[in-house]
Structure formats: C-alpha cells, structure tokens
Amino acid sequence: TYSKIHALHPYLEEQHLRFTIKILNILYTYRKDYQPYFIYWLLPFQLSYNNNENKNEELYIIAMHFNLFIHHCFLQWSNIYTIANEIMIDLSTNDQEFYEHLKSISNIRKKNINPKDFFKEIISLENISNNNSIQYTNDLISDPVIFLRKWISQMFVGIINCNSVLYLWDQFFMIKWNIIYIKYATITILYLLRNRFMYAKDYNDMRKIFLDEPYLLHTLDIQRAFIHLAIKNYNPKYISDMNQRLYISKSLNNIRYLTNKQKTYLETMGIKDISLNLIIPIVILKIFF
The missing domain is CATH 1.10.472 (Cyclin A; domain 1)
Structure with a gap:
C-alpha cells in the first residue's frame, strides 16, 4: 500500500512499517478482524504518538485508541x-x-x-x-x-x-x-x-x-x-x-507557460453603495526549449 501511494512515500521505511504491522497484529488478536482500510486510518494515530522511550507500551496504547476510533468515530x-x-x-x-x-x-x-x-x-x-x-x-x-x-x-x-x-x-x-x-x-x-x-x-x-x-x-x-x-x-x-x-499549463508553439495562481481573496467589507472591480494581473513566464 505505502509503495503504491505517493502521499504515503515519506513513511516507506522499515522501522515505520514494522511498527505498523505490530499494531495491526495486536488489533487483530483483540478484534479477530482486519480490513485493508485500517492501514490508512492508523497513520494519524502513529503520527500523534511519539514515545521513543517506551515503544512497546506505545504499541498497545495506539492499538487501544485505534480500536475505540473504529467503534465510535468512523462513519457507516x-x-x-x-x-x-x-x-x-x-x-x-x-x-x-x-x-x-x-x-x-x-x-x-x-x-x-x-x-x-x-x-x-x-x-x-x-x-x-x-x-x-x-x-x-x-x-x-x-x-x-x-x-x-x-x-x-x-x-x-x-x-x-x-x-x-x-x-x-x-x-x-x-x-x-x-x-x-x-x-x-x-x-x-x-x-x-x-x-x-x-x-x-x-x-x-x-x-x-x-x-x-x-x-x-x-x-x-x-x-x-x-x-x-x-x-x-x-x-x-x-x-x-x-x-x-x-x-x-499546456505547451503552445513549443512555449511552456508558468501561470502564477497566487490570487488574493478579499473578505466582504461593510461599505455601502460602493462597487469595486478588482483586476489581478497574472504573471506569465516563457520558457523556450
């Protein structure tokens, strides 16, 4: 799963994967149940706990809280x-x-x-x-x-x-x-x-x-x-x-355009009877190949 999904690549390391497997094994021992989506839901719990002094205790704490999450939080x-x-x-x-x-x-x-x-x-x-x-x-x-x-x-x-x-x-x-x-x-x-x-x-x-x-x-x-x-x-x-x-953006006549999409969003203002037209220039860079 981790190797196939770009968003999970930062955690594609042996120590993290071993830790994940251990937690899921504890969960399976208790629940007698495993679903493929558990590996996604588990990650935020792993990121929220970082007790390097007692990893064994941390395993059970995460597994316990994760089980409560499955029971009480996840949507039908x-x-x-x-x-x-x-x-x-x-x-x-x-x-x-x-x-x-x-x-x-x-x-x-x-x-x-x-x-x-x-x-x-x-x-x-x-x-x-x-x-x-x-x-x-x-x-x-x-x-x-x-x-x-x-x-x-x-x-x-x-x-x-x-x-x-x-x-x-x-x-x-x-x-x-x-x-x-x-x-x-x-x-x-x-x-x-x-x-x-x-x-x-x-x-x-x-x-x-x-x-x-x-x-x-x-x-x-x-x-x-x-x-x-x-x-x-x-x-x-x-x-x-x-x-x-x-x-x-797309290439046109061998020219590639970089469009700066940094736009400013203005909140509503409490001024009556005034109409403003906001024109935001777009910076275009030409790169020739």
Missing part, C-alpha cells in the same frame, strides 16, 4: 455513500458547468479502469440490476462519485499530505465526527482542484487529478478553504482561487 458505509451523492447533487444544482464537465470526461477514453483503486465496500453496496455486470462496474468506477467515496472512506489519508490530514482530523475530533464537516472537507478539496479538473479532457486525466493531485495542495490553502466553507459558511465557488500552487 451508508453515510459515506450519502455524503458523496449529496455533493454530486449539490454540484449539479449550484455549479452545473463543473458537474457536467466531470460527468462528460468520465466517459471519454476510459482506459486504466482499475477496481483495485477502491475498497470493495465502495462498490459492493450498489444494487446491481444490470445484466451486464462488467459494463456496470466499469461505468460505476469511472463515475466521479466513486472517487469521492474513496476520499471519505480513507478519511483523506493517502489523499492529501499528512499535515493537512492531521489538521482535518483535529477539526473532526472537536466536532465529534459530525458528517456535515466531513462533507465540507470533501467539498473543500474538490473545489481547490476545480480549475485543474476543468482542464482535464478524459477519464485518465480525471483519475490522475482525483488520486494524485490532492497531495500537492498546500496545507494553508486547505485550512483557509475549510474555514471559508465550514466555519464562515461562505460560497464554495470562491475556493478554487485559494489554490496557490503553481501549475505548468
């Missing part, structure tokens, strides 16, 4: 389905352009469809009434909603960078894992990548953005966007401009 799979579906419904109503673009490119050149990208629970609850189950599975796995389910089912571990994961988990614990805030976090990441998705042309582009590019988001951007949506309850349409990462 039906809730994961509901959150992902609600986001897509909201998107179809409030941002039809974005919604239609995602649905359109998801059906173009559907190569590299790999069911192993997803836990079986993400798909298994579907009521398959179509006689052609292979075609049904391919259509389902290419649907954008399935990627949202993946984000939520992993609780964003292995999706975004670990500092961002710890920030979001801290918020979730403070509000007792209320599903509305998990929905806000999912929308936050989705809209931070909106401009990237709008450049995508087919399923393979879309898949790469869903699986690889959330990790590249800056923690500060995720924090600002989450506060904007979850705390201040502002419109998510402004979130895409909060992504300050520098992206390389």
Whole structure:
C-alpha cells in the first residue's frame, strides 16, 4: 500500500512499517478482524504518538485508541455513500458547468479502469440490476462519485499530505465526527482542484487529478478553504482561487507557460453603495526549449 501511494512515500521505511504491522497484529488478536482500510486510518494515530522511550507500551496504547476510533468515530458505509451523492447533487444544482464537465470526461477514453483503486465496500453496496455486470462496474468506477467515496472512506489519508490530514482530523475530533464537516472537507478539496479538473479532457486525466493531485495542495490553502466553507459558511465557488500552487499549463508553439495562481481573496467589507472591480494581473513566464 505505502509503495503504491505517493502521499504515503515519506513513511516507506522499515522501522515505520514494522511498527505498523505490530499494531495491526495486536488489533487483530483483540478484534479477530482486519480490513485493508485500517492501514490508512492508523497513520494519524502513529503520527500523534511519539514515545521513543517506551515503544512497546506505545504499541498497545495506539492499538487501544485505534480500536475505540473504529467503534465510535468512523462513519457507516451508508453515510459515506450519502455524503458523496449529496455533493454530486449539490454540484449539479449550484455549479452545473463543473458537474457536467466531470460527468462528460468520465466517459471519454476510459482506459486504466482499475477496481483495485477502491475498497470493495465502495462498490459492493450498489444494487446491481444490470445484466451486464462488467459494463456496470466499469461505468460505476469511472463515475466521479466513486472517487469521492474513496476520499471519505480513507478519511483523506493517502489523499492529501499528512499535515493537512492531521489538521482535518483535529477539526473532526472537536466536532465529534459530525458528517456535515466531513462533507465540507470533501467539498473543500474538490473545489481547490476545480480549475485543474476543468482542464482535464478524459477519464485518465480525471483519475490522475482525483488520486494524485490532492497531495500537492498546500496545507494553508486547505485550512483557509475549510474555514471559508465550514466555519464562515461562505460560497464554495470562491475556493478554487485559494489554490496557490503553481501549475505548468499546456505547451503552445513549443512555449511552456508558468501561470502564477497566487490570487488574493478579499473578505466582504461593510461599505455601502460602493462597487469595486478588482483586476489581478497574472504573471506569465516563457520558457523556450
């Protein structure tokens, strides 16, 4: 798992992997149960504990707390389905352009469809009434909603960078894992990548953005966007401009453009009868090859 997921590469070292296996073995001895997604949920606990003096005791403490988390905090799979579906419904109503673009490119050149990208629970609850189950599975796995389910089912571990994961988990614990805030976090990441998705042309582009590019988001951007949506309850349409990462655009006539996406977001101001038009210049660098 660690070797296949870019967001987990910083922890691809023997000592960490051995420690992970020991904790999961303790958990299995107690629960008589193991699920592939446990390895994702466990990582934030490992990052939160760092008792180098007594590693053996730390093993049992983490395993105990992790077991409590599984029992009391993690969402039901039906809730994961509901959150992902609600986001897509909201998107179809409030941002039809974005919604239609995602649905359109998801059906173009559907190569590299790999069911192993997803836990079986993400798909298994579907009521398959179509006689052609292979075609049904391919259509389902290419649907954008399935990627949202993946984000939520992993609780964003292995999706975004670990500092961002710890920030979001801290918020979730403070509000007792209320599903509305998990929905806000999912929308936050989705809209931070909106401009990237709008450049995508087919399923393979879309898949790469869903699986690889959330990790590249800056923690500060995720924090600002989450506060904007979850705390201040502002419109998510402004979130895409909060992504300050520098992206390389497409080549044109052997010239590659670097677009500086560091945009300034202005809060609302209490001044009446004044209208301001803000024009932000975009810095373009030409690199000749």
